[in-house]
Amino acid sequence: MPTPVKMPRLGESVAEGTIGSWLKKEGDWVERDESLAEIITDKINAELPSPVEGRLVKILVQADETVAVGTDIALIEAEVGGDVTSAPETAPAFGEREEVPEADKRTPVAAGPSNVATGRGNGAAASTLPRRREEERQRISPLARRLAREHDLDLNAIPGTGAGGRVRKEDILAYIAQREAAPVAAPTAPAARPSLPEAPALAPTPLVPYVPGEDEEMLTPSRMRLAIAEHMVRSKRTSPHATAIVEVDMTNIAKWLEKNKEEFKRRNGYSISYVPFVIKAVCEGIRQFPLLNSTWTPDNKIVIKKRINMGLAVATDEGLVVPTIYDADQYTLAGLSKQIASLAQKARTKKLTLQDMQNSTFVVNNTGTFGTIISVPIINQPHAGILSMNAVVKRPVVIEDDAIAVRSMMYLCLSFDHRILDGAGSGGFLKVVREKLESYEREIDVY
Amino acid sequence: MTAITYLDAISQAIREEMRRDEAVFLLGEDVGTYGGAFKVSAGFLEEFGPERVIDTPMSEAAIIGSAVGAALMGMRPIAEMQYIDFITCGFDQIINMASKMYWRVGMPVPMVIRGPSGGGTKGGPFHSASPEAWFFHTPGVKVVVPSTTYDAKGLLKASIRDNNPVLFLEHKLLYRHPELRAELPEEDYIVPLGKAVIRREGEDMTMLTYGAMVYQCLMAAKVLEEEDDLEAEVVDLRSLTPLDRETIMESVKHTNKVLIVHEDTLTGGIGAELAAILAEELFEYLDGPITRVAAPDTPFPYAPPLEAAFLPNAEKILSAARKLAAY
Numbered sequence: 001m002p003t004p005v006k007m008p009r010l011g012e013s014v015a016e017g018t019i020g021s022w023l024k025k026e027g028d029w030v031e032r033d034e035s036l037a038e039i040i041t042d043k044i045n046a047e048l049p050s051p052v053e054g055r056l057v058k059i060l061v062q063a064d065e066t067v068a069v070g071t072d073i074a075l076i077e078a079e080v081g082g083d084v085t086s087a088p089e090t091a092p093a094f095g096e097r098e099e100v101p102e103a104d105k106r107t108p109v110a111a112g113p114s115n116v117a118t119g120r121g122n123g124a125a126a127s128t129l130p131r132r133r134e135e136e137r138q139r140i141s142p143l144a145r146r147l148a149r150e151h152d153l154d155l156n157a158i159p160g161t162g163a164g165g166r167v168r169k170e171d172i173l174a175y176i177a178q179r180e181a182a183p184v185a186a187p188t189a190p191a192a193r194p195s196l197p198e199a200p201a202l203a204p205t206p207l208v209p210y211v212p213g214e215d216e217e218m219l220t221p222s223r224m225r226l227a228i229a230e231h232m233v234r235s236k237r238t239s240p241h242a243t244a245i246v247e248v249d250m251t252n253i254a255k256w257l258e259k260n261k262e263e264f265k266r267r268n269g270y271s272i273s274y275v276p277f278v279i280k281a282v283c284e285g286i287r288q289f290p291l292l293n294s295t296w297t298p299d300n301k302i303v304i305k306k307r308i309n310m311g312l313a314v315a316t317d318e319g320l321v322v323p324t325i326y327d328a329d330q331y332t333l334a335g336l337s338k339q340i341a342s343l344a345q346k347a348r349t350k351k352l353t354l355q356d357m358q359n360s361t362f363v364v365n366n367t368g369t370f371g372t373i374i375s376v377p378i379i380n381q382p383h384a385g386i387l388s389m390n391a392v393v394k395r396p397v398v399i400e401d402d403a404i405a406v407r408s409m410m411y412l413c414l415s416f417d418h419r420i421l422d423g424a425g426s427g428g429f430l431k432v433v434r435e436k437l438e439s440y441e442r443e444i445d446v447y
Numbered sequence: 448m449t450a451i452t453y454l455d456a457i458s459q460a461i462r463e464e465m466r467r468d469e470a471v472f473l474l475g476e477d478v479g480t481y482g483g484a485f486k487v488s489a490g491f492l493e494e495f496g497p498e499r500v501i502d503t504p505m506s507e508a509a510i511i512g513s514a515v516g517a518a519l520m521g522m523r524p525i526a527e528m529q530y531i532d533f534i535t536c537g538f539d540q541i542i543n544m545a546s547k548m549y550w551r552v553g554m555p556v557p558m559v560i561r562g563p564s565g566g567g568t569k570g571g572p573f574h575s576a577s578p579e580a581w582f583f584h585t586p587g588v589k590v591v592v593p594s595t596t597y598d599a600k601g602l603l604k605a606s607i608r609d610n611n612p613v614l615f616l617e618h619k620l621l622y623r624h625p626e627l628r629a630e631l632p633e634e635d636y637i638v639p640l641g642k643a644v645i646r647r648e649g650e651d652m653t654m655l656t657y658g659a660m661v662y663q664c665l666m667a668a669k670v671l672e673e674e675d676d677l678e679a680e681v682v683d684l685r686s687l688t689p690l691d692r693e694t695i696m697e698s699v700k701h702t703n704k705v706l707i708v709h710e711d712t713l714t715g716g717i718g719a720e721l722a723a724i725l726a727e728e729l730f731e732y733l734d735g736p737i738t739r740v741a742a743p744d745t746p747f748p749y750a751p752p753l754e755a756a757f758l759p760n761a762e763k764i765l766s767a768a769r770k771l772a773a774y
Contacts, residue, residue: 146731169734
C-alpha cells in the first residue's frame with residue numbers, strides 16, 4: 001500500500017514545481033520528515049520532507065521535470081514486515097482499477113466463524129485499493145461532491161474558496177454559472193475547457209513565435225520573471241488600482257538615524273533604517289483602518305485579516321520576492337529591524353522557507369533605496385493595498401509661522417483596491433501613517 | 448386584553464384545562480397553600496379545592512409515582528417539580544413505570560411532569576439543570592420545551608390532553624422576562640406536539656435550537672446579517688420527542704449547513720442525536736461539518752463568572768457560525 005508523495009504547493013500563486021534533484025534513490029529507506037527531494041519553484045527552492053516513514057519504491061517524476069502542484073511524484077511503501085525486496089511487486093499497481101473480488105467472497109453470510117475472520121482480512125485489503133480519480137481532490141464538502149457528480153464536473157478543475165481551499169457549494173454553482181455563460185463566447189467548444197477566473201493572465205500565446213531581428217536580442221525569462229509577469233498582469237486585471245500620495249516630514253527620524261545608526265549596528269549586529277519606522281506606522285494605520293488589511297474574495301465578500309502580516313519587498317538578483325513578517329504590529333522598532341535583516345539575508349541567499357513566503361496581508365516596498373521620489377506600486381494579490389516609500393531628501397519646506405526651513409522629506413505612495421475602499425479611507429489611513437512618523441521627537445526609544 | 452408573561456401563560460393553561468376537564472389535577476410541593484414556588488398555581492386552591500390541588504410531602508418519587516397511579520386510573524395529573532433538578536429522585540417512576548406501562552399492559556398514562564429548568568440565574572449545581580437528554584433517550588416519554596409565551600400555553604394544553612407521559616420543561620429565565628410578554632388569543636387553542644417552527648428564515652445555515660437558546664441564536668443571527676452578510680435560519684424545535692424531522696430536513700436541505708445549539712452539556716445531548724440523523728439522512732446535502740454549541744461537560748458551576756463561561760451564548764454561537772460559514 002504505497003503512499004503517493006505529491007508535488008507541494010510552495011506559495012499561494014505557485015501552480016507547478018520542478019524536481020531539482022532527488023536526495024534519495026529508489027529502494028532507500030526514509031524516515032518521516034526526512035528530505036526526499038529538492039523542489040524548485042518560481043518563488044523558492046525547498047527540500048521536500050517525506051510525509052511518511054517507509055521505503056521509496058518508485059520515483060515517478062525525474063530530476064529537472066516540471067509538474068503541476070498535486071501531481072504524484074513518488075511512492076513510499078510502509079514496511080509491512082516480511083521480505084522487503086518483494087514489497088513493490090505485491091503492492092497493487094497504482095492507478096489500477098479493480099472490481100473488488102473480495103466482496104464476492106464475503107457475500108455468503110452464513111459462513112462459519114473461520115470465514116468471518118478471512119472476510120475481515122479481505123476487508124482490510126480492499127480498503128487499500130487506490131482511490132478513484134474523482135476523489136483526488138481532498139478538500140470538498142459532501143454537498144459539493146454530489147453536485148459535481150450530478151453535473152458531471154471534474155472536481156480538480158474547480159477552484160475552492162472554502163477554508164484551506166475547500167470546494168463548497170458556491171464554488172460549484174459559480175463554476176456551473178460560468179460554464180453556462182462560456183459557450184456564448186466559444187460555441188464550437190461547449191464547456192470543454194471553461195476558462196477560470198484564476199487562469200494565468202498572460203497575454204494569449206502568439207501562434208507565430210517572435211523572431212528577433214539582427215539588432216535585437218531575445219531573452220528567455222527565468223521562471224521567477226515569468227511568475228512576476230503573470231502576477232503583475234493578474235493584479236492589474238483583478239483590482240482597480242487607485243493611488244494616493246502623502247508627503248512626510250522625516251527630519252527627526254533622519255537625525256536620530258544619523259546619530260545612532262552606527263552604535264545600533266555595533267550593539268545589535270544588524271542595521272536600522274527608515275523601513276521599520278514606516279512598517280510600525282503602517283500597522284498603526286491598519287489598526288485604525290482595518291480595510292487596508294483585507295481581501296476581496298472571488299465571491300464578492302470582503303475578508304478582514306485580524307493579523308497584520310507585513311510583506312516586505314526585497315530585491316534579489318533574479319527579481320523581487322516578498323517575504324512575510326508575521327504579526328508585524330507586535331514588534332518594537334528594534335525587533336522589526338532584526339526581522340527585516342533576517343528576511344533580507346535569507347532572500348539573498350535563497351534560504352526563504354515556504355512559511356516565509358506565505359500569509360502576508362499588506363506590503364511595504366522601499367523603492368527609495370534606488371533613489372525614487374515617487375513610485376506607484378502594483379498590489380500584491382490578494383491584498384487590499386501596497387505602500388511604497390521613497391527616498392528621504394532635503395527640501396525647503398514652509399513650516400509654522402510661514403518660515404522656510406530645510407527638512408528631510410519623503411513621499412509615501414499607497415496603491416489600493418478601489419473595490420474595497422475609496423479616497424476617504426485611503427486618505428485617512430495615510431494621515432495616520434504620516435502623523436505617526438511625524439510624532440517622533442529627537443530622542444527615540446527603539447527597544 | 449393584556450399582555451401576559453410566559454409564567455402567566457403556564458398558569459392559564461393549567462387553570463383552563465382544570466376547568467375544562469375534571470380529571471385534570473395538580474400535585475407537588477407547595478402548589479396549594481403557597482401557590483407554587485414560582486406562583487404558577489396562586490389562587491388554585493381557592494378555586495379548585497384541596498382534592499384537585501394537592502400539597503405533597505417532599506418526595507419526587509411519591510409525587511410522580513402517585514401521578515402514574517392516578518393516570519392509570521383515568522385521571523390526568525400534572526406533577527410539578529419545584530426545580531426540575533429534583534426530577535432525578537423520581538427517575539425510576541418515569542423510566543420504569545410511566546414510560547413502559549402502555550407497552551406492558553396496554554393502559555395509557557396521560558400525565559404531565561412540569562417544572563422550571565435551565566440556568567443563568569446563579570442557581571448553582573442543583574437549581575439550573577437541563578435534563579432533557581435523559582428523557583429524550585427514553586422511549587415512551589414525550590419531551591416538550593416551549594420558548595415563547597404563546598407556545599407555553601398552547602404546548603402545555605396539548606401536553607395535558609396527550610395520552611402519553613409528557614415532560615414539560617419550562618425555562619425559568621423566561622418566566623417573567625418582560626420581552627416575552629404577549630397578548631394571547633381569548634379562545635381555546637393548542638400548539639400541536641411534534642411541530643417545530645422557523646423563527647427566522649435564512650439560506651446560509653440552519654440553527655437548530657430550543658428553549659431559551661432560541662433567543663441567543665436570534666441575536667447571533669442578527670449580527671451575522673449585519674456584519675457578515677449571512678442569513679441564518681433559526682429553527683425552534685419546541686418538541687424534542689416527537690421530533691419534527693420534516694421541518695429540520697427541509698431547512699437543512701435548503702441551507703446545507705447546520706449549527707445545533709443547546710444549553711445542556713455536549714456529550715450525548717440532543718445535538719448528538721440530531722447530528723447523527725442528519726449525517727445518516729442528509730450527508731450529501733451537507734456543505735460543512737455539523738457543528739454543535741453546547742455547555743462543556745462539567746457539572747453546572749455556581750460562581751457567576753464560571754456560570755457565564757459555562758453557558759452557551761450569542762457570542763459563542765457567532766464564532767461557531769462564522770467558522771462554519773467559512774468552511
